[in-house]
Amino acid sequence: MQLSDKKATLSFSDGSAPIEFPVYQGTIGPDVIDIRKLYGQSGMFTYDPGFLATASCESGITYIDGDKGQLLYRGYPIDQLAQKCDFLDICHLILNGDLPNKEQKAEFDSLVTHHSLVHEQLHFFLRGFRRDAHPMAVLTGLVGALSAFYHDSTDITNPHHRQVSAIRLIAKMPTLVAMAYKYSQGQPFIYPQNDLSYTGNFLRMMFATPCEEYKVNEVVERALDRIFILHADHEQNASTSTVRLCGSSGTNPFAAIAAGVACLWGPAHGGANEACLQMLEDLQANGGVAKVGEFMEKVKDKNSGVRLMGFGHRVYKNYDPRAKLMQETCKEVLASLGLENDPLFKLAMELERIALEDDYFVQRKLYPNVDFYSGIVQRAIGIPTSLFTAIFALARTVGWIAQWNEMLSDPDYKIGRPRQLYVGPQVRDVPSR
Ligand code: SDX
Numbered sequence: 077m078q079l080s081d082k083k084a085t086l087s088f089s090d091g092s093a094p095i096e097f098p099v100y101q102g103t104i105g106p107d108v109i110d111i112r113k114l115y116g117q118s119g120m121f122t123y124d125p126g127f128l129a130t131a132s133c134e135s136g137i138t139y140i141d142g143d144k145g146q147l148l149y150r151g152y153p154i155d156q157l158a159q160k161c162d163f164l165d166i167c168h169l170i171l172n173g174d175l176p177n178k179e180q181k182a183e184f185d186s187l188v189t190h191h192s193l194v195h196e197q198l199h200f201f202l203r204g205f206r207r208d209a210h211p212m213a214v215l216t217g218l219v220g221a222l223s224a225f226y227h228d229s230t231d232i233t234n235p236h237h238r239q240v241s242a243i244r245l246i247a248k249m250p251t252l253v254a255m256a257y258k259y260s261q262g263q264p265f266i267y268p269q270n271d272l273s274y275t276g277n278f279l280r281m282m283f284a285t286p287c288e289e290y291k292v293n294e295v296v297e298r299a300l301d302r303i304f305i306l307h308a309d310h311e312q313n314a315s316t317s318t319v320r321l322c323g324s325s326g327t328n329p330f331a332a333i334a335a336g337v338a339c340l341w342g343p344a345h346g347g348a349n350e351a352c353l354q355m356l357e358d359l360q361a362n363g364g365v366a367k368v369g370e371f372m373e374k375v376k377d378k379n380s381g382v383r384l385m386g387f388g389h390r391v392y393k394n395y396d397p398r399a400k401l402m403q404e405t406c407k408e409v410l411a412s413l414g415l416e417n418d419p420l421f422k423l424a425m426e427l428e429r430i431a432l433e434d435d436y437f438v439q440r441k442l443y444p445n446v447d448f449y450s451g452i453v454q455r456a457i458g459i460p461t462s463l464f465t466a467i468f469a470l471a472r473t474v475g476w477i478a479q480w481n482e483m484l485s486d487p488d489y490k491i492g493r494p495r496q497l498y499v500g501p502q503v504r505d506v507p508s509r
Contacts, residue, residue, distance in 0.1 A: 077102055077134050084109040092118070105139060106131075121495045128390070132317060132492075137170060137478055138309045145394035145443075149309060150174065158401050163304040164188060164274050167246055167474045170309050171481070185274070191247035192268035192277065194255070195225045202259055211466045212341040214256040220334035222248070230328035232484055241329040242477045249470040250274065254281035257463055275301040278470075283458060295412040296457045299405050300467075303450060306398040307468050309475025311391070315340040319476040320483050321492040329480060336476045337469045343385070346447075346472070349464040352386035353451030356420045356427075357461075364419065365426050372427075376436045386448030387431060393441035402449040409456050421452050 080099040087094040095117050101107045108131045111122055124130045139148045147154040150169050157166060161175065168176040168184045176184055201221050205214050222244070223230065229240040255265050258281075266281045276292040279300065284290030310316070318339040323332035340346035359371055374380040389396060410416050428444055431437040454464050483489050 077108075080107055082107065086114075086118070088118075102134065103136075103139075105141070115495075121497070123497055126390075127312075127317075132312055133320065133483065135311070135479065135482055136173075137482060138311050138475070140311050140391050142389070142391040142393050145392060145397050147310070147397050154306065154397050155401060158302050158305050161305065162273070162275075163301045163308070163471070166305050166308050170474050170478045171242055187243055188247045188274060189268075189270050189277075191244050192251050192270075194222075194248050194251050197225065198222075198252075199255070199265060202255055205259070207260055207262060209260075211253070211256045211260065211463050212337065212347075212469070214259070215252060215466050215469060216334055216337045216341070218252045218256065219245075219249075219337050220331060223328045223330035223334075226330065230330075232323075232326060232328065235485070238329065238481050238484060242474075242481060245329065245333055245473050245477055249473045250278035251281060253463070253466045253470050254278060256466065257282055257460070260460075260462075273297065273301075275304065293457075295409060299409045299453055300457060302401065302405050303453060303467065304471040306401055306446060306450075307471035309472070309478065312479075313390075314342070314345050315472065316476055316479050319480050323480045323483060324489065324492045326491075329477065332480055333473060333476055336472070340469050340472065341465055346465045346468040348385050348445070348447040349451045349454070349468060350461050352447050353420070353455060353461050353464065355385045356423055356452070359427075360419055360423055365423055368423070368426055368430055372430055372434065376434075384427065384431060384437075384442070386451075387437070387444055388440070388442040389445045392443060392445065395443045396445040398446040399444040399448050402446060402453065403444075406449045406453050406456075409453050413456055415456055418452065418456065420455070421449075424449060424452060 077100040080101045082099040084097040084099055085094050086097065095114065097114070098110045099107050100110060115121055122130070137150060139151075140146065149157060149166060150173055152169070152175070157169075161169075164185050165175055165181065167188070168174075168180065198218060198221065202214065202218065205217070226241070226244060229237045229244065231237045251268055258265050264286060266284045266286075268277050269280055270277075272280060272292065276297045279292050279297060280290045312320070315336040319332050319336040322335040323329070343351040359367060363370075371382075372384075374382040375384045406421055407416075410418050410421055415421075428448070431442065431444075437443075450468075451461065451464050454467060455461065459467060
């Protein structure tokens with residue numbers, strides 16, 4: 077970041093001396109006011125619950141222009157990346173700062189491929205869960221448990237250890253997610269197969285059985301690879317901020333990523349794709365398109381507690397570019413699988429059409445987000461609804477670990493420790509008991 081020639085001055089109505097703050101500018105996007113000396117000079121904190129106007133860090137990984145509906149990974153627009161790259165290209169880009177050349181790609185792909193096995197003891201660890209446990213409960217446990225197996229790469233001050241942990245996490249997440257799925261189905265775990273692509277390997281670990289050869293469907297492989305690309309990183313969202321705050325204590329990378337998995341599970345965040353598909357299925361079961369008007373009235377009624385899941389976003393006040401690409405992928409996959417008349421897709425398109433014409437949504441700048449169509453695609457390729465957020469976590473792992481690494485690579489980083497506005501009781505003595 078660089079110092080702007082602009083300054084910010086804070087003046088007080090009680091005649092206290094004004095305070096001047098430096099302003100910094102980034103490559104693109106809003107400038108920031110550096111308020112680090114505010115408390116020392118005024119005895120006051122800023123107040124910004126939910127961090128709507130607070131930059132927690134500087135980062136060079138992802139940039140979102142919410143008004144334009146633009147998303148860049150290391151400067152490249154998401155639509156170009158989704159069309160021209162595969163997910164491991166994106167992992168290399170997000171982790172290392174640029175797309176791999178031919179040799180770098182061969183080396184990176186091979187490195188990830190040869191770290192996809194997990195320690196056999198994790199198979200026993202997994203068997204401690206109930207078979208009907210939610211996959212995100214299992215995944216939170218499994219990812220945290222990785223720190224019990226990989227002590228040789230948890231020195232967070234060592235850049236090589238950080239790189240090894242990054243590769244291990246990217247490589248093992250598909251294996252862990254597939255294991256959680258197989259366990260819930262009562263089927264045997266399928267080991268990674270090194271001659272398959274990252275996404276083809278995941279599909280085989282998910283849907284193959286020891287009873288017959290499994291052939292990867294190329295349309296499904298490409299669609300799922302694109303879903304991974306669209307979910308890879310997204311600035312300082314709730315789960316990424318969780319990983320940064322957790323990692324800032326110096327804990328190991330597996331524990332920090334497990335915290336991100338736990339945060340992503342929430343329906344306001346990564347759990348929205350599961351909640352969105354549940355909403356569409358419930359609507360479909362209760363009248364479908366004919367009942368959309370009635371449903372939308374509930375959504376607009378504050379007291380109903382009903383939200384249009386997959387709609388709205390803290391940053392995007394325009395169409396989420398990922399939702400557009402996801403809708404395209406939806407059409408491609410449904411057509412290739414002969415499901416172009418999928419009622420849920422038609423219902424989702426009708427919901428979107430009505431919402432985008434309705435004042436309630438237009439005034440609040442509520443548009444479809446990444447979660448609105450992703451569930452329909454995943455359902456069409458056979459992924460169970462309860463696994464959608466685990467797929468999101470699989471894809472977001474590269475973003476989380478890259479952001480964690482970026483934080484730790486800054487020699488001036490500090491443990492995160494927000495302050496508060498205290499509104500509790502005055503000091504008082506404990507009465508005699
Ligand atoms: C993800 O941060 C990220 O980048 C996240 C993510 C990523 O890649 O990491 O993009 C992934 O989490 C996408 C978002 C998935 N969540 C959902 O689809 C759940 C439904 N959406 C909302 O709950 C909501 O839109 C949020 C949580 C996404 C954003 O909430 P904000 O920014 O806190 O906005 P808000 O709740 O203050 O809403 C502003 C207004 C309110 O109405 P008023 O009080 O002004 O009258 O819009 C309304 C809200 O009631 N509103 C909705 C709505 N979302 C917001 N009304 C109906 N349906 C919705 N979905």
